[in-house]
Amino acid sequence: MDVDTRLLRSFAAVAREGGLTRAAERLFISQPALTKQVKQLERLLGVTLFTRSKAGMALTEPGRALAERTPELLESWDAAVRACELAGRAAARVLRVGFIASAANEATPDIIAAFNRLRPDWRVDMRQTTWSEPTAGLDTGEVDVALLRLPLPGRERL
Template sequence: MDMDTRLLRCFTAVAQEGDLARAADRLFLSVPVLTRQLRRLETQLGAELFTRSRAGMALTDAGAALAATAPAVLDAWAAALCSTRGA
């Protein structure tokens, strides 16, 4: 499966903020666009990543597992881009 790092960045922002509106502001996206990105990622992974409620977004077990590794993946990708561009 190919992974779109944009989807992973969206997921990470929501996981860190715990709130769609704050994550959307942080990413300069609208809430509906961010919601579509999260649904797309959940569809690709075949797992629900968040429990949604009026109180905010809570990670499911699958979401917590992804949240534990996603920042390292994004950091590794940023390092790969930097070293590639510097070559």
């Protein structure tokens, strides 16, 4: 049986939140779409995963069994995807560099030139991010390295 990871992520969100409304908000989808995904997973598995009531949704025994294993399963899948992407980038010989505009200042060309001297067969792909993403893509794995500007001493983060 093939199950889409989207269905498992939807199930995990409902199980974690205990209801459709908060889970739909967390997933940025509509409640009817989330309901449809949960029912689709139940049909695929041939079991009822939740008992539904006005108070929310409670896991059934099959639901608890799946909820116990889903986080590890999704983490393992995400790690496999990251490993595949990393291997693909290494094979393509591309270094993805994230940066926030002011952090990629006059030193950037020298940094890239030094990298190109060390790895002449690699290409550097610069990716600018917004101020609202302080890690410039490092935390999501979107980039391999990042040029960041540290907060000024004595200034609190906004």
